[in-house]
Amino acid sequence: xxxxxxxxxxxxxxxxxxxxxxxxxxxxxxxxxxxxxxxxxxxxxxxxxxxxxxxxxxxxxxxxxxxxxxxxxxxxxxxxxxxxxxxxxxxxxxxxxxxxxxxxxxxxxxxxxxxxxxxxxxxxxxxxxxxxxxxxxxxxxxxxxxxxxxxxxxxxxxxxxxxxxxxxxxxxxxxxxxxxxxxxxxxxxxxxxxxxxxxxxxxxxxxxxxxxxxxxxxxxxx
Numbered sequence: 001x002x003x004x005x006x007x008x009x010x011x012x013x014x015x016x017x018x019x020x021x022x023x024x025x026x027x028x029x030x031x032x033x034x035x036x037x038x039x040x041x042x043x044x045x046x047x048x049x050x051x052x053x054x055x056x057x058x059x060x061x062x063x064x065x066x067x068x069x070x071x072x073x074x075x076x077x078x079x080x081x082x083x084x085x086x087x088x089x090x091x092x093x094x095x096x097x098x099x100x101x102x103x104x105x106x107x108x109x110x111x112x113x114x115x116x117x118x119x120x121x122x123x124x125x126x127x128x129x130x131x132x133x134x135x136x137x138x139x140x141x142x143x144x145x146x147x148x149x150x151x152x153x154x155x156x157x158x159x160x161x162x163x164x165x166x167x168x169x170x171x172x173x174x175x176x177x178x179x180x181x182x183x184x185x186x187x188x189x190x191x192x193x194x195x196x197x198x199x200x201x202x203x204x205x206x207x208x209x210x211x212x213x214x215x216x217x218x219x220x221x222x
Contacts, residue, residue, distance in 0.1 A: 001079070041084035050215075051214045060089060100204065102198050103215060105218060108120075108219075115195075117192070121174075122172045122218045124172060126167055128201070130202055130208075131204075132203035133157045136156075138153055138154075139198065141194035141196050149190075150187075153188070170185065171185055174197070175189055176191050
């Protein structure tokens with residue numbers, strides 16, 4: 001079915017893709033719009049929020065495991081949902097969440113996309129319910145991959161010299177430049193690019209899902 005849709009655009013197996021100038025102009029205009037559509041579908045519609053009134057969402061929507069073909073229904077194939085999910089992640093894990101559990105965040109509390117040219121703070125509460133460790137990583141929103149050419153892309157609970165607050169919480173900073181004296185608590189962003197973050201629980205305990213633990217939303221500190 002997918003190859004049939006692509007064939008209408010001139011993309012066929014074993015044949016060169018040679019769009020006309022007119023078709024190429026349409027593609028050039030449509031590609032950014034399609035990407036923005038997938039971003040909004042993935043972050044704002046497909047993925048259920050983990051906590052009430054906060055922007056953290058689950059990484060993989062319930063039931064959309066690659067090996068089960070759950071995008072196929074008797075009357076149609078939901079290629080919009082499949083494309084939007086696969087913008088961000090492709091998985092065939094059947095027991096997601098048993099060894100690791102990820103949460104996803106791409107917006108501020110008021111629904112603004114995270115901007116690589118601005119400065120933010122995420123306060124990780126104390127006593128994160130994990131057997132092993134937790135980690136937070138910043139990614140390029142456009143590519144859903146690592147931010148290129150940055151000093152550091154991830155921080156975890158074992159990061160050397162990371163400063164903790166008196167109550168055991170940890171402030172993680174995101175932005176083009178590190179706050180003074182807090183370099184170990186800082187993740188670099190790229191000013192021209194939007195970004196998102198994944199929070200990983202390695203060895204998740206029941207508190208990750210039973211509402212006894214909640215991550216905070218990210219705060220703009222410009």
